[in-house]
Amino acid sequence: MVSHDSHAHAAPQGFIRKYIFSLDHKVIGLQYFFLALVAVFAGIFLSLLMRIHLVWPTASLPFFGEIKPETYLSLLTMHGTIMVFFVLTTAPQGGFGNYFLPIQLGAPDMAFPVLNMLSFWTTFLGFLVLVAAFFVTGGAPLHGWTGYAPLSALPSAGPGEGLGADLWIISIAIFCIGALMGALNFITTTLDMRAKGMTLMRMPLTCWAWFVTAILGLLAFGVLLSAGILLLMDRNLGTSFFVPLVTVNGVLTGHKGGSPLLWQHLFWFFGHPEVYIAILPAMGLCSQLLSVFSRKPIFGYRAMVYAILAIGFLGFMVWGHHMFMSGMSPYTAFAFSIMTMGIGVPSAIKTFNWLGTLWGGKIRFSSPMLFAIGFVSLFVVGGISGPFLAQPVLDIYLHETYFVIAHFHLIMGVASIFGIFAATYYWFPKMFGRMMNEPLAKTHFWLTFVGAYAIFMPMHYYGMAGGLRRYSQGTEVGWIHKLAPIQQFITFAAFITIASQFIFVFNLFWSMKKGEKAADNPWEATTLEWTTATPPPHDNFGGITPVVHNGPYEYSVPGAPRDFVMQTDAPVAARH
Amino acid sequence: MGLALLLVIWLITLIGSYFIIAKTWWLPVGASAAAAGIDHHFTTTFILMGAVFIAAQLALGWFSWKYRDRGAGSGPAQYSHGSTKLEMVWTILTMILFIGLNLASESIWATERFETAKPGAVQVEVTGMQFAWYFRYPGPDGKFGATKPELEDASLGGAGALGLDPTDPAAKDDVITGTMVVPVNREIEVILRSHDVIHSFFVPAMRFKQDAVPGLAIHMHFTPIETGEFEIACAELCGLGHYKMHGIVKVVSDEEFSQWLAAREAEKQ
Ligand code: HEM
Ligand SMILES: [Cu+2]
Ligand SMILES: [Cu+2]
Numbered sequence: 001m002v003s004h005d006s007h008a009h010a011a012p013q014g015f016i017r018k019y020i021f022s023l024d025h026k027v028i029g030l031q032y033f034f035l036a037l038v039a040v041f042a043g044i045f046l047s048l049l050m051r052i053h054l055v056w057p058t059a060s061l062p063f064f065g066e067i068k069p070e071t072y073l074s075l076l077t078m079h080g081t082i083m084v085f086f087v088l089t090t091a092p093q094g095g096f097g098n099y100f101l102p103i104q105l106g107a108p109d110m111a112f113p114v115l116n117m118l119s120f121w122t123t124f125l126g127f128l129v130l131v132a133a134f135f136v137t138g139g140a141p142l143h144g145w146t147g148y149a150p151l152s153a154l155p156s157a158g159p160g161e162g163l164g165a166d167l168w169i170i171s172i173a174i175f176c177i178g179a180l181m182g183a184l185n186f187i188t189t190t191l192d193m194r195a196k197g198m199t200l201m202r203m204p205l206t207c208w209a210w211f212v213t214a215i216l217g218l219l220a221f222g223v224l225l226s227a228g229i230l231l232l233m234d235r236n237l238g239t240s241f242f243v244p245l246v247t248v249n250g251v252l253t254g255h256k257g258g259s260p261l262l263w264q265h266l267f268w269f270f271g272h273p274e275v276y277i278a279i280l281p282a283m284g285l286c287s288q289l290l291s292v293f294s295r296k297p298i299f300g301y302r303a304m305v306y307a308i309l310a311i312g313f314l315g316f317m318v319w320g321h322h323m324f325m326s327g328m329s330p331y332t333a334f335a336f337s338i339m340t341m342g343i344g345v346p347s348a349i350k351t352f353n354w355l356g357t358l359w360g361g362k363i364r365f366s367s368p369m370l371f372a373i374g375f376v377s378l379f380v381v382g383g384i385s386g387p388f389l390a391q392p393v394l395d396i397y398l399h400e401t402y403f404v405i406a407h408f409h410l411i412m413g414v415a416s417i418f419g420i421f422a423a424t425y426y427w428f429p430k431m432f433g434r435m436m437n438e439p440l441a442k443t444h445f446w447l448t449f450v451g452a453y454a455i456f457m458p459m460h461y462y463g464m465a466g467g468l469r470r471y472s473q474g475t476e477v478g479w480i481h482k483l484a485p486i487q488q489f490i491t492f493a494a495f496i497t498i499a500s501q502f503i504f505v506f507n508l509f510w511s512m513k514k515g516e517k518a519a520d521n522p523w524e525a526t527t528l529e530w531t532t533a534t535p536p537p538h539d540n541f542g543g544i545t546p547v548v549h550n551g552p553y554e555y556s557v558p559g560a561p562r563d564f565v566m567q568t569d570a571p572v573a574a575r576h
Numbered sequence: 577m578g579l580a581l582l583l584v585i586w587l588i589t590l591i592g593s594y595f596i597i598a599k600t601w602w603l604p605v606g607a608s609a610a611a612a613g614i615d616h617h618f619t620t621t622f623i624l625m626g627a628v629f630i631a632a633q634l635a636l637g638w639f640s641w642k643y644r645d646r647g648a649g650s651g652p653a654q655y656s657h658g659s660t661k662l663e664m665v666w667t668i669l670t671m672i673l674f675i676g677l678n679l680a681s682e683s684i685w686a687t688e689r690f691e692t693a694k695p696g697a698v699q700v701e702v703t704g705m706q707f708a709w710y711f712r713y714p715g716p717d718g719k720f721g722a723t724k725p726e727l728e729d730a731s732l733g734g735a736g737a738l739g740l741d742p743t744d745p746a747a748k749d750d751v752i753t754g755t756m757v758v759p760v761n762r763e764i765e766v767i768l769r770s771h772d773v774i775h776s777f778f779v780p781a782m783r784f785k786q787d788a789v790p791g792l793a794i795h796m797h798f799t800p801i802e803t804g805e806f807e808i809a810c811a812e813l814c815g816l817g818h819y820k821m822h823g824i825v826k827v828v829s830d831e832e833f834s835q836w837l838a839a840r841e842a843e844k845q
Pocket of ligand 3 (some may be wrong): 811812818819
């Protein structure tokens with residue numbers, strides 16, 4: 001282990017060094033968090049416009065006026081891109097990971113503070129470039145967050161495929177660079193900066209999750225970055241990586257010999273690991289919370305660690321399940337489908353272990369716990385639809401229907417957002433020194449939990465009946481037109497659910513100023529962030545280097561004076 | 577709070593499952609030879625995964641209520657780090673369930689996709705372009721004539737849209753239509769092409785979907801077993817008109833099909 005002194009740096013003076021170009025992982029974590037907060041509201045706003053357009057196609061909307069089919073597709077593309085990259089990848093890892101990984105490991109900062117600052121500002125720049133796509137001639141691209149070539153490679157293929165599409169690719173490329181720098185930092189910090197006694201097998205599951213997420217990021221974002229560069233070259237330098245000889249509207253494009261499937265392979269080689277990048281931190285956190293608030297050790301710590309590792313490893317071997325209908329060899333589809341069913345196994349193990357953690361517990365229903373329990377419920381329902389889609393025979397029918405939308409929104413969208421909410425309610429006292437308002441938090445939970453189901457459950461039915469995604473109108477196809485009532489119901493459910501998110505925002509900012517003062521360890525939890533002051537000092541532990549004696553989940557240890565034994569307390573003879 | 581969780585989670589599970597069991601919204605009636613097998617496997621998957629779904633949600637609600645903190649008087653939480661034996665049991669059980677389920681469906685996949693169309697199948701070339709489908713039959717010579725991208729002109733419709741090369745003798749008798757007409761109970765070999773971007777040929781009643789990829793000619797097959805008109809929709813985002821890129825497959829008797837084809841060929845003379 002590297003000496004900690006080499007990483008310590010003096011507390012900065014002056015507003016700019018302290019809050020803007022800060023090297024402190026805690027400030028950077030908050031910067032990521034607030035970036036994701038802005039992004040999530042932008043993303044939600046776009047989805048609201050989409051929902052309104054689906055139900056009232058002729059309505060004139062704020063900023064966009066009357067929605068044309070191509071505007072709808074631009075909204076959809078930007079919604080997906082913002083949510084996947086700037087929310088689900090940004091908040092759980094960049095935000096909470098940055099803030100709490102070093103503290104939970106007992107380190108004074110990240111391994112490379114300057115790199116950390118750069119990775120945030122790179123990500124921020126990426127966001128600006130993405131938003132700029134709305135304001136250029138032709139508007140934002142319409143090719144969806146997956147950007148399938150040749151649609152994404154040919155400026156003539158549709159409005160938004162000009163400068164808007166270039167900006168979209170550049171934004172993602174910038175994001176990849178930021179994510180790569182972040183990943184290096186997380187990996188190095190985890191391997192080199194752990195406090196004395198913090199063996200790998202004593203790390204909280206949150207740290208395991210952030211660590212494996214960073215490895216996935218390192219391997220996945222590099223591929224997306226290269227793919228993005230190739231796509232830019234196809235668009236601007238006349239290369240043909242992804243474009244064969246094609247005509248658009250009968251006009252030859254000058255390309256020759258490229259492979260549209262190559263883009264899909266590269267994209268999903270990143271894309272599938274990406275879905276785990278979005279969910280693993282939430283899995284780690286919810287494991288943690290179920291243990292804390294059940295006052296019980298996590299059920300099967302080792303199994304949980306192995307499951308995270310297995311998911312990370314297998315996550316790179318299943319990307320072809322997005323391509324069963326793409327024209328890829330059907331024999332490969334067979335192999336990918338077996339691997340995909342295989343990856344369901346560690347996911348199921350985690351679910352069993354969460355239930356096992358609740359079993360025999362003494363559950364306290366604080367708001368972080370409600371969101372953790374909600375997470376498990378959503379993870380189950382989203383996970384159940386996976387094995388349908390993973391079987392090519394069923395995917396023949398389900399591919400590109402709303403069934404897929406239901407699947408990934410529940411398991412990746414809403415479940416990881418529940419992870420973000422849980423993390424906010426749980427760590428807010430440590431980050432801001434005050435408690436969030438519980439009654440508001442609980443109201444927010446119930447509305448969001450029921451609301452999320454009301455929005456996404458019906459999408460399964462819509463998809464089963466053949467309703468297709470990325471359709472700006474269902475009116476042109478007979479069987480889809482008949483399903484309009486489902487879309488209406490979903491839009492109303494979305495109104496209520498989106499409105500209730502303002503309770504969260506209000507609570508967040510109100511509590512920063514007016515919340516009840518928080519104790520150092522309000523949840524009576526065991527991990528290192530709760531041993532230090534609230535908020536933590538610049539070097540995290542105020543000059544003390546913590547020494548770890550216990551595993552992270554020693555709750556209700558028989559004979560112990562309290563129902564929790566902190567990681568720094570005198571050692572308990574753990575049974576395992 | 578535990579009770580509220582139990583009630584809400586159970587209620588959601590009940591309502592969610594109801595619409596599946598009642599089949600309120602469901603796949604359209606199958607009209608191809610493969611549909612019965614696929615639908616059967618759908619049902620099997622629904623039963624097995626549905627059981628897992630219901631069991632997990634019931635347990636989650638139940639545990640939340642049963643193991644709530646009942647205040648100071650009640651005993652402490654159980655101190656247990658888990659059980660390797662249980663861990664092994666559910667790992668192996670899910671592995672058998674997931675892999676078994678998958679293998680059970682692979683024979684259908686093999687018939688649909690490993691096997692190619694048999695000789696004597698009716699050949700139809702399906703071409704997607706922004707935002708229409710064209711169907712081409714090879715005519716009496718059984719050969720598709722050459723097409724040339726530089727000859728494409730959608731405003732000419734039919735042969736012009738496909739860029740059919742009039743100098744190729746094999747092109748002379750090719751029949752090009754905007755509606756797909758096929759005979760019932762005969763295997764149809766579909767050859768999928770695209771001129772511009774990726775489209776996807778989706779006929780729900782036939783349980784058939786396949787992307788049309790520019791640069792590739794993808795050979796697929798299906799056998800309609802019901803006569804009637806069935807809608808086609810494009811299932812891969814292809815641009816602003818994606819949502820209206822639809823068409824019709826008309827399944828008719830063998831005689832009607834021959835007559836129809838003969839009439840189209842006669843028109844060409
Ligand atoms: C039981 C485990 C899972 C299985 C078997 C599974 C299977 C699949 C399959 C086969 C597809 C492709 C469907 C299609 O396009 O036709 C898919 C789509 C997707 N899955 Fe999963 N999945 C699982 C878990 C997850 C998890 C944990 C996440 C995210 C946290 C996730 C996120 C997604 C996303 C984002 C898509 C759609 C991407 C798009 O087309 O835009 N899945 N899943
Ligand atoms: Cu995937
Ligand atoms: Cu389309």
